[in-house]
Amino acid sequence: MQSSRGVGVSWSLTRLRRIVTGRIEEGADLRLVSRWRIGGSAAALVEPASAVEARGTLAVLAEDCTPALVVGNGSNLLFDDAGFDGVIVRIGRSLGSISRDGRTVRAEAGLFAPRFVRELGRFGLSGLEHAIGIPGTLGGLIYMNGGSQRKGVGSNIVAVRGCDRSGRAFERSHAECGFHYRGSSLQSDDLVVLEADFAFVERDPASMRREMIAILADRQRKFPKNLPNCGSVFLSDPLMYRTVGPPGAAIERVGLKGTRLGGAEISTLHANFIVNVAGASSRDVLGLIHLARTRVHDATGFWMDCEVRHVAPDGRLRPAHEAAAETAVSRPRAAEAAS
Ligand SMILES: Cc1cc2nc3c(=O)[nH]c(=O)nc-3n(C[C@H](O)[C@H](O)[C@H](O)COP(=O)(O)OP(=O)(O)OC[C@H]3O[C@@H](n4cnc5c(N)ncnc54)[C@H](O)[C@@H]3O)c2cc1C
Incomplete structure (x- = not known):
């Protein structure tokens, strides 16, 4: 695959095959990388088997000007429906000592x-x-x-x-x-x-064990567990927390808990989670982010920023509310109709 920049992913992969003993996969499905199970495909995914291989991988990709994105478990990432025209470098289990x-x-x-x-x-x-x-x-x-x-x-x-x-x-x-x-x-x-x-x-x-079991039980009770999600979508702002409450409470108060857009839903269990109920697209999630952000702002005066990050097809990584403001402007009405 020829990337929009640089000498092309194929050339980089040829070079990487000489130095990486870990996994190299062309045309990786990003739904398997993100915990939201959303996204198109990446040109390739590379899993270095050691720190030396990780450094070597990044050096090759930088020399070739091949777009690269470092990921871990994909539990805080929203990939775009259009995919990523570059190489995902996953720092995973092989670096686990x-x-x-x-x-x-x-x-x-x-x-x-x-x-x-x-x-x-x-x-x-x-x-x-x-x-x-x-x-x-x-x-x-x-x-x-x-x-x-x-x-x-x-x-x-x-x-x-x-x-x-x-x-x-x-x-x-x-x-x-x-x-x-x-x-x-x-x-x-x-x-x-x-x-x-x-x-x-x-x-x-x-006593550590008891505390950890209690924390896990509390999370099991509060957070959705069976539907793909990326944890809390919005960051908690200390001033907003003191005056209005945490993002989940604010979203619930403006009546958006359970709102659906396409295959995405503001969780009925915890309103700061967006869950993938049925083949959600990144546009669905961005639409809900935009809706929750603007409605809470209208009601409270606070702009909630995202903890979750959106990956654009060119590899640009930014808090998802910034991408939502650009791409989801026309969607809130659809979400309101769906709620
Ligand atoms: C059910 C659920 C509950 C969650 N609860 C919490 C919570 O209580 N508290 C909390 O803070 N988060 C929570 N999260 C969010 C997420 O798990 C954390 O942000 C986590 O630390 C992200 O790790 P990751 O390996 O999945 O990173 P990824 O999602 O793969 O990447 C996240 C960001 O980190 C960068 N990155 C990943 N690995 C590296 C690396 N080795 N070097 C440099 N950059 C890197 C990526 O480029 C990206 O910008 C939750 C998520 C889920 C799905």
Whole structure:
């Protein structure tokens, strides 16, 4: 496939086959990459088998000017119906090692976050219990500074190692990562996370286990589980939280819980989730995002921004409300009719 930029994906794949021992798939179905099960196809998907292979992959793609997108478990990504004219670089299970030295732990970015947290529970190392139910990789979690109960993974990070988009290695200390609510300098500087060092406090494994079971039970009760989704769609703004409440409550109050557009629905269980009920398209999801955002703004004066990110066909990644404002302007009426 000839990409719109650069020398073409086929040439990059020929080069990558010489250095990558992990999976290389042409014409990858993005519905299998995103937890929303939405999206067209990507020119290719590459899964490096080591940090060295990941750096080499990014170097080749940058040299060839082939559009590339680094993903983990796709639990925060909305791919476009038109697909992605480039290469998905998945930092997955092959980069999944953990080693412990007292209260510090080194872990690779492809590790599934709940698995990491369970392992910490076994070690009796406390700090990340809040992340037990987050279905992403450690790399995605660190990049997003994800967490729950108003906590973020960044609080336990000592250092992060990885590379830039050209494959050049970096190491950043906790302070240099500049962690803040659902963000960090890793995002603003467009860096790829390959490994991190964490520090924890010791705690009784049995009480950690009890806390994690309670957190999981609470999430099971509150969040939709059987329909594809990407977690909370909108970020919680502290000022809005204090005066109006969290995004889910605000969306519910303007009467949009259960609203359907095409195959997408504002969850009947939790209004800050959009679920794929029947072959939803990215346009359906963007339409609902636009509708919820404008209706809540009309009612409260607050603009809710998205945590979920939209991937455009050229690889441009941005908070989904920005794409929604561009592409879904004509759809709200259809959504209202459908509700
Ligand atoms: C049911 C459900 C519940 C959720 N609950 C929560 C929650 O409680 N708290 C929360 O914070 N999030 C939650 N999420 C959202 C999501 O799981 C997190 O944002 C998670 O950290 C994303 O990880 P990922 O590996 O899936 O990243 P992806 O979705 O694959 O990617 C997300 C972003 O991270 C980037 N990225 C991924 N891996 C790397 C890497 N190695 N280096 C650099 N950049 C990378 C991608 O380019 C993209 O910009 C939930 C999602 C679901 C589906």
